[in-house]
Amino acid sequence: MPRGERELVRDGSPLVDFAADLRLLRTKAGTPSYRAMGGTAHYSSTTLSEAASGRKLPSLAVVLAYVRACEGDAAEWERRWHALAAELNEGRAPMTAEDVSGAPYVGLRAFGPDDAHLFFGRERLVAEIVGKPQRLVLLFGASGSGKSSVLRAGVLPSVTAQGKTALLFTPGTHPVERCSVLLAAKLGVTAAAVMDGWRDDRALHRLVAQVSAGEEVVIVVDQFEEVFTLCDDEDERARFIAALAVAANAPGSRCRVLLGVRSDFFAHCSAHPALADALPDGQVLAGPMTAEELRQAIVAPARQLQLTVENPLVADLITQAHGRPGVLPLLSHVLLEVWARRSGSRLSVTGFQQAGGLDGALSRTAETVFAGLDEAQRTLARTLFGRLVALGEGTEDTKRRLTVGELGDAPGLAEVLEAFTAARLLARDGDGVEITHEALIRAWPRLHGWLHEDRESLRLHRRLTTAADAWESESKDSGALFRGMRLAMTLEWAAGHDAALAPRERDFLTASRSAEIAGSRRLRRLVVLLSVVSLLAVTATFVAAYAQRRAAEQRNTARAQVVAEEAADLYPANPQLAVQLALAAYRLAPSAHTSDGLLSTLPLAVVRQDAEVLSLALSPDGRTMATGSEDRTARLWDVTDPRRPVEIAVLTGHTEEIYGVAFSPDGRTLATSGFDRSVRLWNITDPRNPVRAAVLTGHTENVHAVEFSPDGRTLVSAGWDRTVRLWDVSNPNQPTEAAVLDGFADVLYDAGFSPDGATLAAVGDGQGIRLFDVADPRRPTALATAEGHDGGVYELAFSPDGATLATVGDDRATRLWDVSNPREPAPVATLNGHEDSVYSVAFSPDGNTLATAGDDRTARLWNVTDPRHVTGPDTLSGHWDAVEVVVFSPDGRTLISGGWDRSVRLLGTDVAETVAHACDHVTTAITEAEWERYFPGLSYERPCPA
Structure with missing residues (x-):
């Protein structure tokens, strides 16, 4: 998991030198664990580890927290950070709108109809959408997959070229109103007149019939997820969705409806019958672009302006972007930055490196703007961006449009808005402002950190904003004011965040406080009156x-x-x-x-080790347990009686910590893997006398995971060298390499087989969940990519029936996917509850329970009998440090967890039986x-x- 650090080689790069010196500082401090540092720094272990990765410049706040946790000189490191930021940025100011006039790339903003001549690479997807026979079509895709551009610069020009009328809009907070304004403009009437006629589900159908004049009307609703994130009126949401469905499906309809939806809102859509009926036939997936499609998107726009892109740059961009979810805004932004640094008519690798690379360009632009603000303006920027993000509830955070009334009038705010707008990070018009693209939420570490640190504060502020809006819309009705505990909590928060309040929010709180005081006076008078009435004593x-x-x-x-x-x-x-x-x-x-x-407090047993437990597995018969540790050893335990585990063997040979252990299906072979880049096979026919059978080499970096196929003939290994390797282990004494899967965007953490052995899933940093057909292990083929996690994905598990895949990661979420058809994986549910990164996931043998564990020191049990209606979790808190791994015994009667506290805990899953024996081992009564x-x-x- 993220604890382990890849080798860092000083190559003269100032960023790598900076990271290497951070690691040196940690070494001088005695190499404390990142978990221990997190307790002091108040950042997660993942964030601190990433700061010293050398892959991108961390925020100043994270660097200073890292340094203080290692008792370093904060002032010195702050000077170093500013110097490095200046060196990386080369003193270049972010480009303004004038700077990019005539550019072949659009940067963060979506392609529009006027950009159709520059929109390449999505022709196949556009044709699929336009050619769908269904009249209600949902285009799903991860944030950053280019859905808006496909609809605006691909689908819209295509349908208008056919003589059809197109209406394009985003739902916003009031989708019925948004739609009515467009229809009113087409009909030459007022929006109020249209809204007055919107009384039933057939209203939109009737209005479209008036607009169409016999021609087909295509309604395109981009960013349809706003119906769930911004529209708080459930009745309006339901009316809008029902009206769209009726308009598309009514007999004789001349209307088609196209919805662009973020893929993590699939479950929200499926909960509405009108939309669920359109699935799966009306569903289109905006998956990652192929290598050739990426090539066209990179090269063709430049060619339109007689520019050329150096072949090494094209190859590098394709390698980094291929198969990676949410990468298109980053690609478009860095291409625009490279264009600004062009040499004559050539876009070069040098310009790409100066821009900060694919992952660093957007963060660098944002950080440069922020660094140019004074201290007061930086505080305003933090408040502003907090308002501009709609916090996810089981989904990723999304951008949120901010109206002029909510902006407030704080001194200096206009300058902050202008700075970020000029850099094209914010988009403004007469009505308000919004983040240009949600990629900024993921790519700018400072913003990501703000949202992580201020999450509960932002939620409270958002509730205040919504209540103030409702109060004003109801003519300041006193019944809409806050009272009691809600008012007390909000006033306490506002006392420390006065600068963040808009004028109308202050007015709302003032009115709420006055009403509360008046109510208290009335209550006191009533109490006095009652006290003198003896009959009520x-x-x-x-x-x-x-x-x-x-x-x-x-x-x-x-x-x-x-x-x-x-x-x-x-x-x-x-x-x-x-x-x-x-x-x-x-x-x-x-x-x-x-x-x-x-x-x-009721484990069957607790096994103590001298080093952190990083991996764990049980033999198929459940009698033997294997653990892999930070001390470079694997250990075998007899757990025939789970109340009395006994160590029976120690396996040595690895030269670094062991992150992977796996038993073969026949229980005769154990595989181990670790940070020494090797995989080792052991003959454990006699578990008390294991014999090394073979050492598999081929990986060039840490090997993080190993697993046997269900038939035991194939072993898969996944590593930080961005490869998955398949090994023929039919003869464990003479294994051979069967195939290598490469082209992954970043390090890999896990890979596993489906129960039938025909499908392989792989996960890691920056590439989503990749699925492969491995029915013939020597000829694996790619099937699909599932996207949804925000950050690294650390582990996966197939359900026993193979229909569901569970994944966990750095975003604290557990996600369930329907993989009954592995060519079309679909999100089923998102489980939230963990308070930090989730490292491990396992299904019980009957498939009814899912166990997860992670950096918040807990294991959690979820009832997944119906994966679409998950209940739970039950929380187990026995570990005092991060829980690295959790597994069920083959009979499902024991749950085993191992962690950084150097312990393995065995817990019975029959709760009633466990509680009944609670006092069995108590010999000293509580005093x-x-x-x-x-x-x-x-x-x-x-x-x-x-």
């Missing part, structure tokens, strides 16, 4: 008694939750006391929270003093008999 007594009971219940519930968490943290040091505390908390206030705490410490005010009661 008895009633008041009952009320007081009830309130006292409720207060006691609430106090007990809160106390039980706190103790449940404390018990889980206490377990490593004092397991007997932890079990009794957790059991008492559960009995005091039974809940999912206290149940999770109890289970966390009255200990009870009073954790349960003050409650009568002493032993949870376990003496």
